[in-house]
Amino acid sequence: MTTAPGHPPAVRQGLRDPLDPDPARSTKARAVFALGLIAALTGVFVGGIVPATVALQLCRQARREAYASGGFLTGAVWLRRGERLAWTGLGLAALTLLAVVVIAVVRLADAPFTQDFAPNVN
Template identity: 50%
Template sequence: MSSVAPTAGQPSRHPLDPEPVSSTKAGAVLALGIVAAFTGVLIGGLVPATIALVLARQARVDMRGAAGFLVGQRRVRTGVALAWVGIVLAAATLVVASIAGLLHLAGAGRDYGPTVN
């Protein structure tokens, strides 16, 4: 029996417990979020953003089930935020393109001479 008692700040761990490892899904969410943010203006950011949001849900479930042995919450949060940035940029691009198209169509009317009422 060990005479060393665990300190109050550190929870006692069983020696056979696995070491905490980084979630690969969390890394994928972050990478997809970065791609979505960079390509959001090109409207192509919707695809990686959607995949990142779906994968983030799976990563959170995996991390919750791993009881602390799977880490990467910060990567998931950052990736989700970047995915939403990509979605907002794509939506803003669609709105601006729609307005520009409508203004272009509105200016293409008939041009009458100065003497016509």
């Protein structure tokens, strides 16, 4: 087979097996993104720890399933975004807990170590 100069050669795609499933977006990818978003929004209130943990576990499962599907499960972009949001939520929760501990230590440092009695008590 010859081609005219300047034209790329025609590449023939292999026929798909009729038993192969159609590519579909993983439903876990949507769940990971939603939970990651909730974790990022509630991370400052320390409520983001639970959805972030669930999102990271689902992300791990979804990656395993996508690898096993041989490319028929899509949604890797949503998984990455959800995972980043989940880690952001965990980071915000950790910063909030760190701030609370620092404030508690500073307040404890200002408190007297001994009991202060009234001047008329021996």
